[in-house]
Amino acid sequence: MSFIIREGQKEDMQNVMHLIKELALFEKLPNEVEVTEVDLIKDGFSEHPKFKTFVAEENNKIVGTALFYERYSTWKGRVVHLEDLIVTKHKRGFGIGIALYKSVLKYAYDLGAKRVVWDVLSWNKNAIDFYKSTGATVLEDWQVVHMKEHDLKNFIES
C-alpha cells in the first residue's frame, strides 16, 4: 500500500467532509455535524483561514485527514492545536494515521510552535499509549469546559 500526505486544497473538502461524517456516524452522533463542505471551503480558504488540513491520498482517493490550526498560550506563545485526525475505517492499520500525526508535528516544528495540543478520550488507552510513546504528556488535572451555542444564547439573552 502506498500513499502520500499533502496539504488539503479546496477541492479536497468534499472528501474531508465525508471523513468527518464517517467518524460522527461511527460515534453514533451523525446529527451533531453542522459543518458543511461550503463552510469548510469558506472557513479554510478565505483571506484569514481558520484551519489547515493535511490529507492522505492513495490512488487519487482521500483516505485520511488531519485538521489543525494555531492557538496562543499566554506563557509559551504560538501553539498548534490538532483538532481531528481521521483515517477511513478500511484503511486503518497501515500507518496512515501515524503519517498524518507526524506531518502535523513537523508542521508545528517548522513553524517554531512552542507546543502542540490536542484532546483525547480518557478511556482510549491505545491512543494515550501511542501519544505517550511519542513524547507527549497527558495532563491529569485539567478538564475541558464547553459553553454550547444554545447555552451561550440563554446566558447572553437572559
Place this chain on the structure above:
Amino acid sequence: MSFIIREGQKEDMQNVMHLIKELALFEKLPNEVEVTEVDLIKDGFSEHPKFKTFVAEENNKIVGTALFYERYSTWKGRVVHLEDLIVTKHKRGFGIGIALYKSVLKYAYDLGAKRVVWDVLSWNKNAIDFYKSTGATVLEDWQVVHMKEHDLKNFIES
C-alpha cells in the same frame, strides 16, 4: 468601585504581561513564562492577530484581562477559546472576573460562534460551580494532551 471593560490595545500589553506574570508567580511557576511584551504586541497586533484581549480598567489602571482567540470544530465550525482570565489579587471579589467572562461570551455570541471552550483545573470546585451556574458543561471523559517544545524537537529530530 467602578471599572470599565474594553478591548485591549498595544499600549496595554505591558500591563497584560504584568498580570500574566503575577498569575505565574502565584502558581509558583514564574520561569514557565517565555512570552514577553514584545511577543504580545507582535502576535496580537500584526496583520493576522493570534488573539484578542479585553482589559478591565479602574482609574486608568489595568486590573484584569481576558485573552481569547478563535478555534475551529469539525462538527460545529467557528469556536471561541478563552485562554486566560486574570484579575489582579487585590481586586478580586468585585465582579471584575465575571464582567470579563461576560464580555468574552458576548463577543462569541455576536460573532455567531457555535461554542466557547476553555480549560479548568479539576480541583478548582469554585470555578467549576460558577461555570456550571452560567450554563457551561464540564466534559468528563476528555483529557488534554501536550507535546512540549522540547519533546516535539526530540520526536522530529530523532
